[in-house]
Amino acid sequence: MSKPQIRGIVFDKDGVLFDFQRTWGGWAHRIITVLSDGDGALAQRLADALAYDMSTRHFRPESFVIAVAAHEVSGVVAAHLPGRSFDDVHEFLDTQAAATPLAPAVPLRPVLSDLRARGLRLGVATNDTESAARAQLQAVDVLDLFDIVNGSDSGYGAKPDPGMCLAFAQGAGLSPDVLVMVGDSTHDMSAGRAAGFACVAVLTGVASADDLAPHADVVLPDIAALGDWLDSH
Structure with missing residues (x-):
């Protein structure tokens, strides 16, 4: 049986969109x-x-x-x-x-725009506050590329609980089996797995590939590699 086509991606913020x-x-x-x-x-x-x-x-x-x-x-x-x-x-x-200067992990707008052009719904699930996440995404001119932004104070709990992932699925009107959680920690992978998402780990946080590999479907260097992974998925 072929795998369902990925239709949405949820990103952690720190260590994923921004180099930790x-x-x-x-x-x-x-x-x-x-x-x-x-x-x-x-x-x-x-x-x-x-x-x-x-x-x-x-x-x-x-x-x-x-x-x-x-x-x-x-x-x-x-x-x-x-x-x-x-x-x-x-x-x-x-x-x-x-007030902290932000260091994007990759050139965010072109990478995220490419994912949007593929028809994907995009979201953020961060253990930071929702207001801080929105302000930081706006500061680097990518807030408009996300359909849903949830933080630990948005009412869905904090990772490793799957609440924010499940809220994205419900808000986007998509089933978990066509969604991906992208993170840099085992908390991210646990949240995605518990929600029924595919799990992609990236190495722009602090954890190593050895730390993350047992919990992820794949470990990528950063989110710029998502396009090639999707093409081969």
Whole structure:
């Protein structure tokens, strides 16, 4: 029996549309520097909590930041700052994130336009907030190419739960067996698999091919390789 033709793709945002280390490595360095306010021991505790290397400005592969919802990152940071409330810390991190220079993983508009030209419906399912995702996609002039953008606060839960994937399927009017989840983490692959999607992993995040291969149908270098994969699928 032949495989059904792919009719829609859901993308994670960070590590997929945007290169994770080049975008968020600098953000982490800035927020740790500001929040520690010259206290080297506190800076190190914050870096350790985020599994972040201040010297290389890179997250380590085991960092939970790679996959969790934004409020979870705020909670961990706030736990090390007893003089500041969760809401205060969360607002600060969100403001800093909104001002972070974005590093697209590939030239996004031509790649996504090619997928649209194939008749595919496109969506985003991110554990970031929906408003942040929309603002960042608008900033790089690709928001108009997506049919549906969901974040962890959109009402469908956060990955690895499949809610955002299933919401895309319902919103697009398509069955899961003709849809693909593209991600850079095992959380993404788990969400897609639980929703009944095909799962494509890319290497523009922090996880390695060895980390991702057991959970994905295929591992690609980046989303620019999707066109060739679709042609051969």
